[in-house]
Amino acid sequence: MDTALILHFLTTPLVFLIWTTFLKTFILLNVVLGVVSVTVFAERKVSAFIQDRTGPNRVGIPMTLLGGKKDIPLWGLGQMIADPVKLLTKENFVPAGVNKFFFWLAPKLVLLPPLLVLAVLPFGSSLFGVEMTIANVNVGVLFIFAVTSLSVYGITIAGWASNSKFPFIGGIRSSSQMISYELSLGLSIIPIFMVCGTFNINEIVDWQIKNGWLVAPYWPHGFSLDQLLHPKDLIHSLTAGVSLERFLLWIPMMVSFVIFLVSIFAETNRLPFDLPEAEQELVGGYHTEYSSMNFASFFLGEYAAMFAGSGAIVSIFLGGWSLPIIPDGSHGWVWGLVNIGAWFAKVSVILLFMIWIRWTLPRFRYDQLMKLGWLGFFPIALFNIFLTAIILAVVHH
Amino acid sequence: MAIVVNRPKLTLAEKCYLPSLFAGLAITWKHLKRALFNKGIVTMQYPEEKWDANMPDWYRGAPTLVVDENGREKCVSCQLCEFICPPRAITIKPMEIPENDTWRKVEKRPEEFDIDMARCIYCGLCEEVCPEEAIFLRKDYSITGLNRAELVHDKKTLYKLGGVMKGLTFKWNELK
Numbered sequence: 001m002d003t004a005l006i007l008h009f010l011t012t013p014l015v016f017l018i019w020t021t022f023l024k025t026f027i028l029l030n031v032v033l034g035v036v037s038v039t040v041f042a043e044r045k046v047s048a049f050i051q052d053r054t055g056p057n058r059v060g061i062p063m064t065l066l067g068g069k070k071d072i073p074l075w076g077l078g079q080m081i082a083d084p085v086k087l088l089t090k091e092n093f094v095p096a097g098v099n100k101f102f103f104w105l106a107p108k109l110v111l112l113p114p115l116l117v118l119a120v121l122p123f124g125s126s127l128f129g130v131e132m133t134i135a136n137v138n139v140g141v142l143f144i145f146a147v148t149s150l151s152v153y154g155i156t157i158a159g160w161a162s163n164s165k166f167p168f169i170g171g172i173r174s175s176s177q178m179i180s181y182e183l184s185l186g187l188s189i190i191p192i193f194m195v196c197g198t199f200n201i202n203e204i205v206d207w208q209i210k211n212g213w214l215v216a217p218y219w220p221h222g223f224s225l226d227q228l229l230h231p232k233d234l235i236h237s238l239t240a241g242v243s244l245e246r247f248l249l250w251i252p253m254m255v256s257f258v259i260f261l262v263s264i265f266a267e268t269n270r271l272p273f274d275l276p277e278a279e280q281e282l283v284g285g286y287h288t289e290y291s292s293m294n295f296a297s298f299f300l301g302e303y304a305a306m307f308a309g310s311g312a313i314v315s316i317f318l319g320g321w322s323l324p325i326i327p328d329g330s331h332g333w334v335w336g337l338v339n340i341g342a343w344f345a346k347v348s349v350i351l352l353f354m355i356w357i358r359w360t361l362p363r364f365r366y367d368q369l370m371k372l373g374w375l376g377f378f379p380i381a382l383f384n385i386f387l388t389a390i391i392l393a394v395v396h397h
Numbered sequence: 398m399a400i401v402v403n404r405p406k407l408t409l410a411e412k413c414y415l416p417s418l419f420a421g422l423a424i425t426w427k428h429l430k431r432a433l434f435n436k437g438i439v440t441m442q443y444p445e446e447k448w449d450a451n452m453p454d455w456y457r458g459a460p461t462l463v464v465d466e467n468g469r470e471k472c473v474s475c476q477l478c479e480f481i482c483p484p485r486a487i488t489i490k491p492m493e494i495p496e497n498d499t500w501r502k503v504e505k506r507p508e509e510f511d512i513d514m515a516r517c518i519y520c521g522l523c524e525e526v527c528p529e530e531a532i533f534l535r536k537d538y539s540i541t542g543l544n545r546a547e548l549v550h551d552k553k554t555l556y557k558l559g560g561v562m563k564g565l566t567f568k569w570n571e572l573k
Contacts, residue, residue: 046429048432049428049429049433050425050428050429050432051428052428052431052432052437052438052439052440053432053438053439053440054438054440054442356422356425356426356429357422359425360418360421360424360425361418361421
């Protein structure tokens with residue numbers, strides 16, 4: 001076999017699709033797991049700063065191990081490696097009396113859904129003509145809902161299989177927490193479908209590139225770098241973006257955004273909705289009995305869920321990988337990389353916001369969460385759908 | 398008598414969380430921003446920074462043995478501390494002071510005096526019970542060792558940590 005033949009084989013459409021998809025999956029998975037590690041470190045640092053502490057600041061390059069005189073602390077960045085190494089090398093203790101099969105299954109069930117969600121998120125425009133979405137499916141948003149609601153099984157099974165009271169309460173809390181917010185999560189997104197007219201996340205992103213981010217009430221129409229040299233076109237694009245419809249739609253979009261954001265907090269079991277975990281009441285909730293890599297899977301699952309949730313928020317509401325003026329990947333691979341960078345930057349901002357919220361708000365009481373879900377967000381989300389429908393109907397006719 | 402605590406009437410703004418949410422975010426942001434520029438951090442970097450100067454006089458650190466101003470071991474090996482020690486950390490092997498020694502009239506002194514610091518609970522009962530005021534809890538708190546044997550303070554270590562204690566009892570002095 002010579003190289004030309006191999007190249008020809010690799011560029012046949014189907015084979016090309018398969019190997020690029022595998023490559024994308026491999027790279028994205030590794031990047032995301034790396035990001036998770038960084039997020040844990042960021043969480044510890046930000047929490048420390050918010051509480052007037054220093055946070056991890058010792059683990060760096062261990063020069064003393066290599067024969068040096070002094071360690072290089074490197075602002076504690078080595079903690080990102082030290083934490084997983086510790087979790088990996090600890091004894092994986094399985095208590096007597098647990099249901100072994102489900103005890104081992106649960107961590108995987110928690111870890112899997114957030115990673116599956118990443119498959120449908122467009123994390124960039126295109127690079128060398130390859131679309132930067134692992135699976136561009138038409139049911140994108142529905143896929144996210146279907147998959148993320150599976151992660152509650154992992155938590156519930158973990159709580160049940162542990163054969164211990166605190167995990168059990170945590171598991172039960174998790175499942176009933178899910179019914180409280182999942183409904184408003186689903187309903188909050190319906191106005192977006194009505195406005196964009198699609199379930200496909202790539203198309204939602206495309207819609208936002210054309211018409212502006214869903215959380216922005218105003219967007220210059222067809223604004224690009226070339227126009228800076230032509231003032232007439234510039235003014236045209238600036239004024240063309242002003243429309244009554246967009247300003248009216250901004251209200252239900254913001255409502256959707258807030259409900260979706262809050263529901264994602266509940267979805268990822270982050271404070272103020274981390275009732276299944278609730279260290280102070282439940283000793284850590286569903287993962288009380290876990291240790292070593294099984295515990296790390298829960299940890300990883302939580303942070304991967306944060307990442308996936310932030311990715312969903314960014315893709316649906318904050319314009320995905322797009323930035324104003326910046327062209328997409330079809331104008332050169334540099335722009336493709338910039339777009340990927342923009343997506344990760346936006347996701348990081350949401351992640352930091354999640355951390356910031358966590359160290360600001362106390363945990364909701366159980367009945368408060370139920371009340372918020374059923375009496376607060378559910379009616380508002382429902383009303384929001386009708387409001388959007390009315391706005392669309394009135395403005396279009 | 399039961400005290401009725403009236404629930405506060407919440408305004409609409411208070412009920413929907415949002416204003417207090419933003420107020421809370423503002424507060425944490427303030428702290429975050431301050432800490433980013435290394436201001437307002439209260440953490441003390443322990444091995445490099447210590448608070449030893451601010452330690453109170455009554456601090457109960459590691460138990461030590463002391464000598465008086467004449468260089469005499471104050472311990473007379475009565476073994477009261479050994480008996481009172483709740484975790485039984487103290488082991489004393491007494492010996493008789495030989496005839497030709499300056500302090501012959503004291504009669505006894507410890508040949509071996511071991512305090513197992515892995516067992517010591519720093520209660521200070523040994524200091525309290527000692528009739529000769531020979532054992533004192535000093536301010537050493539960082540007692541470390543690589544194994545159990547290293548954590549046993551022998552007589553030499555105890556005197557090294559204790560040093561000289563002046564004043565107090567004078568009953569063995571020559572003048573008396």
